[in-house]
Amino acid sequence: MELIKVENVSRVYRIGEVQTYALRNVSLTIQRGEFTALVGPSGSGKTTLLQILGCLDQPSEGRVWIDGKEVSQLNRNQRADLRRGSIGFIFQFFALIPTLTAYENVEMPLLLNGTSAAERRQRVLDLLAAVGMSERANHRPNQLSGGEQQRVAVARALAPQPLMILADEPTANLDTENGQQVMEIMQRLNRETGTTFIFATHDPRLFGYARRTIVLRDGQVVENSQESHP
Amino acid sequence: MIAFLKLALRNLGRNRRRSFFSALALALGFALLLIMASFLRGEMESALQTSIRLQSGHLQVRSSSYDEDKNSLKWEDLVNDPLALCAQIKALPGVKDATPRLIASGILVARDQSAGVRVLGLEPEAPASEPYRLGLLQGDFLAANDREGLLIGKPLADKLHLSVGDRVSLSVNTSNGDVDEQRFIVRGIYSTQTYAFDSSTLLLPLAKAQAMTRTENYASLIFILLNKMADSEAVRSRLTSLPYSVLDWKEMNEIIVQFEDMANSYMSIFYLIVLAITASVITNTLIMAVFERTREIGILSAIGWRSKEIVGLFLYETALLTVGGILIGLILGLAAVGYLATHGFYIGGMGMSGFLIGDTIYAQLTLKDTVQLMIVTIVITMLAGLYPAILAARLEPVDALRGGKHA
Numbered sequence: 103m104e105l106i107k108v109e110n111v112s113r114v115y116r117i118g119e120v121q122t123y124a125l126r127n128v129s130l131t132i133q134r135g136e137f138t139a140l141v142g143p144s145g146s147g148k149t150t151l152l153q154i155l156g157c158l159d160q161p162s163e164g165r166v167w168i169d170g171k172e173v174s175q176l177n178r179n180q181r182a183d184l185r186r187g188s189i190g191f192i193f194q195f196f197a198l199i200p201t202l203t204a205y206e207n208v209e210m211p212l213l214l215n216g217t218s219a220a221e222r223r224q225r226v227l228d229l230l231a232a233v234g235m236s237e238r239a240n241h242r243p244n245q246l247s248g249g250e251q252q253r254v255a256v257a258r259a260l261a262p263q264p265l266m267i268l269a270d271e272p273t274a275n276l277d278t279e280n281g282q283q284v285m286e287i288m289q290r291l292n293r294e295t296g297t298t299f300i301f302a303t304h305d306p307r308l309f310g311y312a313r314r315t316i317v318l319r320d321g322q323v324v325e326n327s328q329e330s331h332p
Numbered sequence: 333m334i335a336f337l338k339l340a341l342r343n344l345g346r347n348r349r350r351s352f353f354s355a356l357a358l359a360l361g362f363a364l365l366l367i368m369a370s371f372l373r374g375e376m377e378s379a380l381q382t383s384i385r386l387q388s389g390h391l392q393v394r395s396s397s398y399d400e401d402k403n404s405l406k407w408e409d410l411v412n413d414p415l416a417l418c419a420q421i422k423a424l425p426g427v428k429d430a431t432p433r434l435i436a437s438g439i440l441v442a443r444d445q446s447a448g449v450r451v452l453g454l455e456p457e458a459p460a461s462e463p464y465r466l467g468l469l470q471g472d473f474l475a476a477n478d479r480e481g482l483l484i485g486k487p488l489a490d491k492l493h494l495s496v497g498d499r500v501s502l503s504v505n506t507s508n509g510d511v512d513e514q515r516f517i518v519r520g521i522y523s524t525q526t527y528a529f530d531s532s533t534l535l536l537p538l539a540k541a542q543a544m545t546r547t548e549n550y551a552s553l554i555f556i557l558l559n560k561m562a563d564s565e566a567v568r569s570r571l572t573s574l575p576y577s578v579l580d581w582k583e584m585n586e587i588i589v590q591f592e593d594m595a596n597s598y599m600s601i602f603y604l605i606v607l608a609i610t611a612s613v614i615t616n617t618l619i620m621a622v623f624e625r626t627r628e629i630g631i632l633s634a635i636g637w638r639s640k641e642i643v644g645l646f647l648y649e650t651a652l653l654t655v656g657g658i659l660i661g662l663i664l665g666l667a668a669v670g671y672l673a674t675h676g677f678y679i680g681g682m683g684m685s686g687f688l689i690g691d692t693i694y695a696q697l698t699l700k701d702t703v704q705l706m707i708v709t710i711v712i713t714m715l716a717g718l719y720p721a722i723l724a725a726r727l728e729p730v731d732a733l734r735g736g737k738h739a
C-alpha cells in the first residue's frame with residue numbers, strides 16, 4: 103500500500119544569481135512498512151529529499167503525497183501538525199534536548215498530541231525497553247554515550263506511532279559496533295511495528311540492512327530497486 | 333503546561349549566572365520603582381498632611397470676600413464673633429477642633445536687621461495649636477493672655493540671630509489701613525520641621541493679634557480639624573447655612589493635588605525609562621538563548637512543535653525571569669522602603685507658601701502602587717520577551733537544524 107508518492111520534485115537553492123539544483127525531477131513511491139536506504143555520495147540530495155518527505159522543507163517544483171494527501175503546498179503549521187502525528191526523525195547529530203532526561207525526551211512528542219499521562223508513561227517505558235535504555239531513563243544526554251543517545255532518538259521518533267521514520271545518516275557519528283546496534287534496533291522495530299523506515303547513508307556497510315535501495319547522484323534518482331522481502 | 337514550565341526552567345538553568353544577572357537587573361529596576369513610588373507618595377502625603385496641620389485644616393470658614401494672598405484685615409473680609417461660631421462648630425459630630433485664626437502681614441526688626449513676616453494669631457490652648465506646642469525648641473509656649481510675647485520659627489531666629497528673651501520690634505497692618513509698631517519679647521523658638529512655614533511665621537496669642545491689628549472680635553478664618561478626613565463633605569454640608577464660605581482641604585490644597593498629578597505623569601515616564609532599560613536586558617538574554625539553541629529549536633520544529641508553542645516556551649522563560657526578578661526586587665525594594673519609612677530621607681529647607689513640605693520625607697508604599705508597578709513591570713518584560721520568542725518561532729526548521737540563518 104502506497105505511503106509516499108513523489109512526482110517530478112525539484113529543489114532549487116538560489117544564492118544571488120546562481121541556481122543550484124539539490125534535487126532534479128525526482129519521482130518515486132514508497133510503500134507502507136518498507137525499510138529503504140537512500141544512498142549516494144555527499145551532495146547527492148539525500149538529506150534534501152528526506153527533508154521534503156519529512157515536510158521540513160518544500161519542493162520548488164513537483165508534488166508530494168503522504169498517505170494519499172498532498173503535502174507540497176501545506177503551510178508551516180499544517181506541516182508541523184503532520185510531523186507531530188505522522189513523521190519521526192532521527193538525525194546524524196544526536197538530536198536530543200540537552201536539558202531533558204532520556205525519559206523526558208521520548209515523552210516530549212506525546213505531550214503535544216494529548217496522550218494521557220498513564221498511557222504516556224507506559225509507552226515511554228515500553229519504547230525505552232525496546233531500545234535497551236530502561237536503565238538509563240533518568241540520565242540526561244550528556245551522561246549518555248553517542249550510541250545510547252541515538253537509541254533514545256529512535257525511541258523518541260517512534261513515540262507518536264508515526265507512519266514513517268526518516269533517519270539522516272543515523273550512524274555517521276557512531277563507531278561500528280554502536281552503528282550496527284542502532285541499525286539492528288531500527289530493523290527490528292520496523293519488523294515489529296510495521297513502521298516505514300527511510301534512512302539516508304553513504305556508508306556501504308549499511309546498504310545490506312535495507313530491503314530496498316534508492317541511489318541518488320547529483321540530485322537525480324539513478325537506481326531505484328524494488329523491495330526485497332527477507 | 334507543567335512540562336513547558338519545567339523545560340523553560342531548565343533552559344534558564346543552563347546558564348545560571350546569566351539568568352541570575354538578568355533577573356537581578358529586573359529586580360534592581362523594580363526595587364528602584366518601588367522606592368521612587370513610595371518616595372513620591374510620602375512626599376505628597378507629607379505635603380498634604382503638613383498643609384492641613386499648619387495652614388489649611390480640613391475645613392475653613394471665612395468671608396467670601398477674604399483673599400488669603402492679601403491677608404486682608406478689613407472687617408467686612410473677616411469672620412465676626414469667631415469664638416461663638418467655633419463653639420457651634422465644635423458641637424458638630426466629627427469635629428475635633430474649631431479655632432479662630434488671625435493672619436496679618438508684618439515686618440520684624442531685630443537690632444539692625446529686618447524680615448517680612450506672616451503674623452499668625454491663634455488660641456494657644458486649642459488642640460489645633462498642638463503642632464506649635466510640640467515643636468517648641470526653646471523658651472516657653474504662649475499663654476492666651478500674654479501681651480508682649482511671641483514665638484518665632486527657628487530658621488527666622490537663626491537668620492536674625494535671635495534668642496529667647498531678646499527684644500524685637502514688630503510692625504503690622506491694621507484693619508483701618510494704618511501700621512502699628514510694638515515691642516515684643518521672643519518668648520520661645522519653635523520648629524514644625526517645615527522650612528517654608530518656620531522661616532516666615534510669627535505666632536501671637538489671638539487676643540494680642542486682634543488688639544494690635546484693631547480687629548477685636550474678628551478673625552481671618554475659623555480653622556477646623558476633623559477626626560477623619562473623609563468626613564469633610566458631611567461636616568461641610570452642615571455649615572452651609574452660615575453667611576460665610578466653607579472650603580475643604582482639597583480646594584485649599586489644590587496646588588498639591590495638581591502637583592501630585594504632574595509628578596505622577598513625570599514618574600510614569602521615569603518608570604517607563606527604567607523598565608525599558610531592564611527589559612532590554614531580558615531581550616538581550618533571550619536573543620542570546622535563541623542563537624545558542626537554534627538547533628534545538630529545529631529539533632522541536634521537527635517533532636511537530638508549532639510556532640505558537642515555540643513562542644510559548646520563550647514566553648515561559650521570560651515569565652520565570654520576570655517572576656524571579658520581581659520577587660528579588662520586592663525583597664530589596666521593601667527593605668529600602670522600610671528603612672526610608674522609619675528613618676526618612678532628609679531634604680532640608682524645601683517647599684514654599686502654599687506647598688509646605690517637611691524637612692524629612694518618609695516613604696509610604698501602598699498596596700495599590702505595588703500591584704500597579706508589578707503589573708506594568710510584567711507587561712513590559714513580557715513584551716520584551718516577545719521579540720526573541722517570535723525570532724525563534726520564525727526560524728525555518730531546515731535552517732534551524734543546520735544551526736543558523738536567523739530572520
